[in-house]
Amino acid sequence: ILPGWFSEISPLWPGEAHSLKVEKILFQGKSDYQNVMVFQSSTYGKVLILDGVIQLTERDECAYQEMITHLPLCSIPNPRKVLVIGGGDGGVLREVSRHSSVEQMDICEIDKMVIDVSKQFFPNVAIGYEDPRVKLHVGDGVAFLKNVPEGTYDAVIVDSSDPIGPAQELFEKPFFESVARALRPGGVICTQAESIWLHMHIIEDIVANCRQIFKGSVNYAWTTVPTYPSGVIGFMVCSTEGPAVDFKNPINPIDADDSHTKTRGPLKFYNSEIHSA
Ligand code: AAT
Numbered sequence: 001i002l003p004g005w006f007s008e009i010s011p012l013w014p015g016e017a018h019s020l021k022v023e024k025i026l027f028q029g030k031s032d033y034q035n036v037m038v039f040q041s042s043t044y045g046k047v048l049i050l051d052g053v054i055q056l057t058e059r060d061e062c063a064y065q066e067m068i069t070h071l072p073l074c075s076i077p078n079p080r081k082v083l084v085i086g087g088g089d090g091g092v093l094r095e096v097s098r099h100s101s102v103e104q105m106d107i108c109e110i111d112k113m114v115i116d117v118s119k120q121f122f123p124n125v126a127i128g129y130e131d132p133r134v135k136l137h138v139g140d141g142v143a144f145l146k147n148v149p150e151g152t153y154d155a156v157i158v159d160s161s162d163p164i165g166p167a168q169e170l171f172e173k174p175f176f177e178s179v180a181r182a183l184r185p186g187g188v189i190c191t192q193a194e195s196i197w198l199h200m201h202i203i204e205d206i207v208a209n210c211r212q213i214f215k216g217s218v219n220y221a222w223t224t225v226p227t228y229p230s231g232v233i234g235f236m237v238c239s240t241e242g243p244a245v246d247f248k249n250p251i252n253p254i255d256a257d258d259s260h261t262k263t264r265g266p267l268k269f270y271n272s273e274i275h276s277a
Pocket of ligand 1 (some may be wrong): 053054055056084086087088089091092108109110111114139140141142159160161162165166167168170192228229
């Protein structure tokens with residue numbers, strides 16, 4: 001480990017560790033759930049770390065937040081009620097808020113410290129909270145879903161950390177069953193589903209579970225994020241039984257210059273072509 005550098009070391013990617021040069025450590029704290037750190041890097045802007053794992057950097061967060069949000073929301077007509085699990089930084093909320101059909105955005109993040117730190121150090125990400133359609137719930141996503149009435153949501157986005165620590169259950173079958181219950185017929189889920197280069201065993205399990213639970217369609221998509229392990233990260237995008245959803249051909253395109261461009265900035269990564277690809 002080089003002095004003055006951050007190296008991302010984890011048993012989930014043995015034998016490799018991506019490193020970023022640290023200019024300055026801005027925050028270090030311990031929440032009830034995890035260690036939280038923010039530092040200024042020399043080439044990726046500010047970086048948010050949870051338990052030693054990179055959650056986002058200012059430079060490349062767009063490639064993750066835009067894809068995990070618009071892959072599901074651009075695949076269905078007029079999404080109205082959306083639930084985000086995790087995503088305490090607010091970046092997914094920022095992206096959901098670009099959809100004018102949305103009436104309600106619920107978010108359930110387990111760790112209040114992630115929310116507070118994001119508002120303090122990542123204002124262009126946490127801007128997602130500044131939308132009156134947002135309802136914040138601080139708690140465990142697994143418990144939250146158990147109390148959601150059947151058929152409530154058009155879309156559920158699971159912006160989850162890796163399956164070591166508080167997010168472990170978010171990768172397990174009972175959780176996917178409760179998401180399916182919370183979705184309307186033909187509703188969609190998009191969940192963080194790790195890297196095709198590192199986690200085939202995890203992906204195989206998720207795919208097998210989703211094939212049993214989501215009777216509409218089951219797909220795997222991926223995007224490039226240079227600061228995530230192996231430089232790519234994937235998503236499971238599935239729909240429940242009901243009106244058919246064709247995730248490969250978005251029917252609800254988002255305008256590159258949408259009405260929120262002024263406050264949220266323009267889309268930087270997502271468009272219909274990259275969605276289909
Ligand atoms: N958008 C940034 C990317 C993330 S953040 C994942 C979030 O999930 C964290 O804020 C974490 O506190 C929250 N979280 C973890 N477990 C739960 C839970 N059980 N219920 C609700 N929220 C939870 C993902 C980064 C991916 C990293 C890839 N290596």
